[in-house]
Amino acid sequence: MSQASTKPKVIVFDVNETLLDLETMRRSIGDALGGKDGLTTLWFSTMLHHSLVTTVSGDYQDFGKIGVAALMMVAQNEGISITQEQAVIAIKTPLLSLPAHPDVKPGLAALKAKGYTLVSLTNSSNEGVQTQFANAGLTDFFEQRMSIEDIKVYKPDLRAYAWALKKLGIKPEDALMVAAHGWDVAGAKAAGMQTAFVARPGKALYPLAPQPDYVVKDLNELVALLE
Helix, strand or coil, X not given: CXXXXXXXXXXXXXXXXXXXXXXXXXXXXXXXXXXCCCHHHHHHHHHHHHHHXXXXXXXXXXXXXXXXXXXXXXXXXXXXXXXXXHHHHHHHHHHCCCCECCXXXXXXXXXXXXXXXXXXXXXXXXXXXXXHHHHHCCHHHCCEEEEHHHCCCCCCCHHHHHHHHXXXXXXXXXXXXXXXXXXXXXXXXXXXXXXXXXXXXXXXXXXXXXXXXXXXXXXXXXXXXXX
């Protein structure tokens, strides 16, 4: 890890898993899959995989719909019977009311107190993130909420980061992307941004990508490094 030589002007946050704790949704999806909680990781990977399929093929689909389709694919492959309605309920109900990780509110408050501009950038829908932030008490920490729904190109496609940077009116090197996903920090790094990987439990960096500027266990540790 080599820390960036200059402090960022804007800090860009991924949302799900980075800020919000997905544990309740993992349990919900595990229940829908016959109690096989371990399949939730496969579900998420399948959803991400097919979001990129839609991006490269030019056939944009809503992230929520991809999530439902991915859950039904996993169920089918595992010989589990599940209806589309059951898949929707398993995902949407817990997703909109996820709590923030314990370090998130104090970390965001400390970064704002230091004068950093905080924004979010997610693959989820605008309406979904608005609801998530309201329910988790995160709305007031952020100056902007950005969703790839507006351009229909999913992260980690480099166009997603370029669009966000243009919208913010800043150079890539002046923005720090914070995410708990190795693929997200890899994409942001390739787009020229500073990056910080939040090593939430069960999350790993992609070994073939350039190392991020910061690797931290939570936002409090990132605050300390940005002194």
